[in-house]
Amino acid sequence: MKQAVILAAGEGQRLRPFTVNKPKTMLAIADKPILQYVVESLAQNGIRNIIIVVGYRREQIFDYMGDGEQLGVNIVYVTQERQLGTAHALMQAKDIVEDEFLVLPGDNLIDADTIAQFVTMQPDAMLVKKVEDTTRYGVVTIEGDMVQNIIEKPRESESDIINTGIYAFTREIFSFINNELDIPDVINNMISQGYKINARETDGTWLDIVYPWDILSLNDAVLRKIPANLGGTIEEGATVKGLVSIGKDTVIRSNSYIVGPVVIGTNCDIGPNVCILPATSIGDNVVISTFSGIENSVIGNDVHIGPASIIQDSVIGESCVIRGHFAACSDEVEVRINDEHYPVNVGAMLGVGCNLGNGVVAQPGVIVGNYSRVQAMKLISGKLPDKSSVF
Amino acid sequence: MCGIVGYTGDKQAQPILFNCLKRLEYRGYDSCGVAVAVGGIELYKDAVRIEALAKASPKFKGTTGIGHTRWATHGAPSRDNAHPILDCTGKIAVVHNGVISNFQELRDQLTGEGHNFASETDTEVIPHLIEKYYDGSLEEAVTAALNDINGSYAIIVLAADKSELVVAKKDSPLIIGLGDRENYIASDVPAILDYTDRVIYLEDGDIGVVTKNDVKIRRDGKEIAREEHKVMWTVEEAQKAGYEHFFLKEIHEQPKVIRNTLGEFTRETEQAVDLVGIGGRGMESILMVACGTAYHAALTGKYIADELLRVPVRVEIASEFNYYSHTLARTVAIAVTQSGETADTLKAMRKLKEAGCRVVAITNVVGSTASRIADQTIYTRAGPEISVAASKTFIAQLMVLYWLIMSYSKADARRLANLLMELRQLPSKVQQILDNEAEIIEHARYLSKYENVFFIGRGINLPVAQEGALKLKELSYIHAEGYAAGETKHGPFALLGGNTPVIAIVAKDNTYDAMLTNIKEIKARGSPLIALAEEGNEAIEELADSVIAIPQVDAIFSPVVNTVALQLLAYYTAKERGCPIDFPRNLAKSVTVE
Numbered sequence: 001m002k003q004a005v006i007l008a009a010g011e012g013q014r015l016r017p018f019t020v021n022k023p024k025t026m027l028a029i030a031d032k033p034i035l036q037y038v039v040e041s042l043a044q045n046g047i048r049n050i051i052i053v054v055g056y057r058r059e060q061i062f063d064y065m066g067d068g069e070q071l072g073v074n075i076v077y078v079t080q081e082r083q084l085g086t087a088h089a090l091m092q093a094k095d096i097v098e099d100e101f102l103v104l105p106g107d108n109l110i111d112a113d114t115i116a117q118f119v120t121m122q123p124d125a126m127l128v129k130k131v132e133d134t135t136r137y138g139v140v141t142i143e144g145d146m147v148q149n150i151i152e153k154p155r156e157s158e159s160d161i162i163n164t165g166i167y168a169f170t171r172e173i174f175s176f177i178n179n180e181l182d183i184p185d186v187i188n189n190m191i192s193q194g195y196k197i198n199a200r201e202t203d204g205t206w207l208d209i210v211y212p213w214d215i216l217s218l219n220d221a222v223l224r225k226i227p228a229n230l231g232g233t234i235e236e237g238a239t240v241k242g243l244v245s246i247g248k249d250t251v252i253r254s255n256s257y258i259v260g261p262v263v264i265g266t267n268c269d270i271g272p273n274v275c276i277l278p279a280t281s282i283g284d285n286v287v288i289s290t291f292s293g294i295e296n297s298v299i300g301n302d303v304h305i306g307p308a309s310i311i312q313d314s315v316i317g318e319s320c321v322i323r324g325h326f327a328a329c330s331d332e333v334e335v336r337i338n339d340e341h342y343p344v345n346v347g348a349m350l351g352v353g354c355n356l357g358n359g360v361v362a363q364p365g366v367i368v369g370n371y372s373r374v375q376a377m378k379l380i381s382g383k384l385p386d387k388s389s390v391f
Numbered sequence: 392m393c394g395i396v397g398y399t400g401d402k403q404a405q406p407i408l409f410n411c412l413k414r415l416e417y418r419g420y421d422s423c424g425v426a427v428a429v430g431g432i433e434l435y436k437d438a439v440r441i442e443a444l445a446k447a448s449p450k451f452k453g454t455t456g457i458g459h460t461r462w463a464t465h466g467a468p469s470r471d472n473a474h475p476i477l478d479c480t481g482k483i484a485v486v487h488n489g490v491i492s493n494f495q496e497l498r499d500q501l502t503g504e505g506h507n508f509a510s511e512t513d514t515e516v517i518p519h520l521i522e523k524y525y526d527g528s529l530e531e532a533v534t535a536a537l538n539d540i541n542g543s544y545a546i547i548v549l550a551a552d553k554s555e556l557v558v559a560k561k562d563s564p565l566i567i568g569l570g571d572r573e574n575y576i577a578s579d580v581p582a583i584l585d586y587t588d589r590v591i592y593l594e595d596g597d598i599g600v601v602t603k604n605d606v607k608i609r610r611d612g613k614e615i616a617r618e619e620h621k622v623m624w625t626v627e628e629a630q631k632a633g634y635e636h637f638f639l640k641e642i643h644e645q646p647k648v649i650r651n652t653l654g655e656f657t658r659e660t661e662q663a664v665d666l667v668g669i670g671g672r673g674m675e676s677i678l679m680v681a682c683g684t685a686y687h688a689a690l691t692g693k694y695i696a697d698e699l700l701r702v703p704v705r706v707e708i709a710s711e712f713n714y715y716s717h718t719l720a721r722t723v724a725i726a727v728t729q730s731g732e733t734a735d736t737l738k739a740m741r742k743l744k745e746a747g748c749r750v751v752a753i754t755n756v757v758g759s760t761a762s763r764i765a766d767q768t769i770y771t772r773a774g775p776e777i778s779v780a781a782s783k784t785f786i787a788q789l790m791v792l793y794w795l796i797m798s799y800s801k802a803d804a805r806r807l808a809n810l811l812m813e814l815r816q817l818p819s820k821v822q823q824i825l826d827n828e829a830e831i832i833e834h835a836r837y838l839s840k841y842e843n844v845f846f847i848g849r850g851i852n853l854p855v856a857q858e859g860a861l862k863l864k865e866l867s868y869i870h871a872e873g874y875a876a877g878e879t880k881h882g883p884f885a886l887l888g889g890n891t892p893v894i895a896i897v898a899k900d901n902t903y904d905a906m907l908t909n910i911k912e913i914k915a916r917g918s919p920l921i922a923l924a925e926e927g928n929e930a931i932e933e934l935a936d937s938v939i940a941i942p943q944v945d946a947i948f949s950p951v952v953n954t955v956a957l958q959l960l961a962y963y964t965a966k967e968r969g970c971p972i973d974f975p976r977n978l979a980k981s982v983t984v985e
Contacts, residue, residue: 021822054633062633301650
């Protein structure tokens with residue numbers, strides 16, 4: 001297997017506000033977009049011929065991945081203008097795929113080891129995984145090593161094996177894509193016509209991202225494996241413990257206390273007297289002012305956090321400007337997405353470019369839309385749309 | 392990024408090497424060279440463009456050879472420092488992309504052993520090490536040499552008496568292109584796509600021997616097989632990374648360019664540039680010279696300096712400046728030139744040097760002529776720009792000017808702290824405009840139907856109006872004028888009317904009220920009016936026919952966001968009109984004639 005098709009055209013509507021301006025695959029986990037982990041995993045397995053199916057906000061992918069040279073691969077882009085389904089996405093690559101190829105979702109975090117177990121398989125094959133909660137996935141029935149069928153999001157399921165969306169196909173697949181929009185339907189179709197689809201179960205890393213708070217759990221999982229790297233300047237009196245990665249040109253000022261796993265990007269200005277606890281990712285060009293404390297959170301590029309702010313279990317989008325004394329403390333709350341309620345432990349989720357005055361208090365579970373403005377001393381809660389003004 | 396290429400087969404190697412090097416031009420370079428095995432080694436290299444090298448070089452008769460493009464990061468671009476680099480005997484030649492971290496140590500050791508070094512490069516230790524270990528087998532000598540080396544490399548080694556090339560890779564890219572009774576080697580696939588689409592990707596730690604009929608790759612001494620890949624795209628497609636045009640790709644690179652530049656500025660170890668010079672006379676005034684888009688960057692610098700530096704700044708178009716003979720103030724001079732080769736700017740610089748001025752150059756090309764004339768050079772970190780119309784290099788020039796001027800700023804501490812905070816936000820503000828492309832595309836469709844457009848601005852946004860007009864005319868061939876809003880009454884008003892749209896750049900600074908009055912006057916003359924204004928400005932929304940919303944920034948940074956919006960406007964207008972965007976008619980990227 002030498003070629004892979006990565007499906008990266010989707011929006012990730014349930015991840016709003018974070019996916020208003022970028023596709024789901026470009027959400028940063030531990031300072032790298034999810035898609036980069038997929039590409040790196042392929043490269044580590046010697047698969048360097050990569051087709052990425054792009055669509056929604058594709059420029060973000062072009063700008064970051066380029067032609068792939070930085071990652072040691074060659075990337076060709078094909079566009080899926082309307083995101084109708086995975087099989088429809090794959091069809092866009094029909095003219096340029098070789099006889100055999102892998103298909104992977106660009107929005108799942110996949111380890112090199114996970115792919116290594118799979119690349120030796122003969123097509124057609126599907127990578128499956130055992131999970132506790134099958135409700136968001138396609139459940140796979142297997143006999144021997146062969147897939148019997150796939151049922152999407154069944155209310156009740158007899159199997160705890162789900163489809164990871166990672167496949168090995170031959171060009172034959174295209175003759176089974178008629179009006180089917182999704183790959184599982186195509187596979188059911190193939191099976192009914194007597195085709196054999198091998199199932200290979202993996203115990204490697206495969207993490208899905210569906211809701212904003214999934215960013216935190218993925219971040220936690222990835223940070224455990226980052227390489228430690230102390231770039232930049234660490235001033236005397238600052239303490240750095242555990243697995244910590246600090247980018248070049250970043251300054252950690254005196255009396256700051258950092259406990260890994262933590263990743264901090266390039267050109268940041270942290271401290272003095274700032275406390276960063278596990279499992280936190282901080283982007284590039286971020287300022288965190290005196291006496292602030294951050295824990296289990298993801299902070300985007302270009303963010304400014306004023307003095308004496310407390311941020312727990314939170315996601316702060318790129319280029320937010322937060323003045324002093326911001327409180328985003330975590331608690332178990334019910335968060336509503338598309339009329340469904342989810343109990344989660346979470347602090348605040350701020351979209352990109354928000355501007356918060358001094359002394360703003362965020363209720364746990366608040367989701368603030370992109371480019372919102374909040375006046376000093378306000379309490380924010382619930383779900384605020386993009387460009388909200390809180391006065 | 393340096394680029395390396397190699398060829399072995401039945402054909403003459405030299406012309407193929409030149410062509411492959413041409414295909415690597417997009418990586419940027421300042422010098423280049425080739426070497427061919429002809430029994431001995433024939434070598435020709437210099438700090439010139441590939442065309443010039445190909446023209447000047449003697450013809451070498453040989454079918455195995457290597458080539459290199461060098462993009463100096465430290466150490467001057469010169470003939471000696473260009474690759475290929477030879478050993479003492481002149482029988483081994485090496486091209487290298489990467490950095491040898493223990494080269495000083497190795498160099499001292501090799502010098503002690505009697506080797507003579509001819510260049511300042513880290514690379515040169517490689518041919519000397521190979522020479523030291525060479526005992527008939529080039530592959531074994533290269534393997535032994537690499538054992539001594541720390542750092543990153545992609546190398547191709549040529550020996551005088553062999554028709555084979557030895558290659559090795561660690562942390563720098565290297566591929567082998569497979570032909571019929573011939574094989575190619577290159578840093579990147581586009582270099583060889585004219586000849587073959589069958590490619591092997593080398594992995595870190597691989598050492599290979601390439602002959603015309605065979606490729607053998609070893610890893611830790613054991614021979615291994617690397618799979619052959621078929622390349623399914625064209626050279627151009629690859630370099631544009633998904634985009635239809637380089638210009639749009641380069642516009643989209645601007646948030647990254649700003650972020651890279653900021654990293655450079657805030658690095659505490661880096662000293663601010665010395666504008667005054669040791670033993671200088673103090674900074675009483677600044678003279679800036681430039682052409683084209685760079686001239687607009689310089690004009691913007693004048694307003695930045697007025698606010699923060701409080702020193703009189705004179706900005707001159709370089710070609711015009713060259714006609715002055717009696718008023719060359721002895722002052723600090725800043726020359727802005729993307730290529731560093733703009734003939735008019737170079738002439739002005741030489742003249743200023745003769746007059747005793749301290750000359751600082753702002754350029755994107757390391758080792759360019761401008762950097763050699765200047766007392767000090769500040770490099771913009773924009774990377775190579777392919778599109779003839781400048782975009783990211785203009786923004787990078789602005790960023791350098793902000794940095795330069797802010798490091799001498801006379802503004803109070805509070806204002807400066809605020810500006811620094813805003814500066815860090817700029818990449819995201821620019822991204823916000825890119826994300827809002829759809830709105831600009833609509834305006835472009837509208838604009839594309841007209842043949843005359845006015846851009847007006849005041850204060851720091853006057854140069855933005857001029858740059859917006861320049862972009863529109865060079866890309867879409869629409870006649871466009873950038874005008875000081877206050878001057879429009881003195882003549883241009885005669886041109887207003889339903890067929891002449893006006894684009895007004897509105898900033899929330901001391902020009903705001905006057906700009907509103909201008910807009911009312913223009914509306915009264917029946918011209919369609921598009922305003923570039925901060926989002927949520929209701930007064931403007933009421934007055935203008937339509938508004939392109941710009942994210943809120945301090946007025947001093949408004950040229951950055953406004954220019955990006957106007958670049959997109961020009962791009963999509965040109966696209967709507969079906970113009971050849973990356974290579975407009977009658978224009979060249981660097982203007983090396985007066």
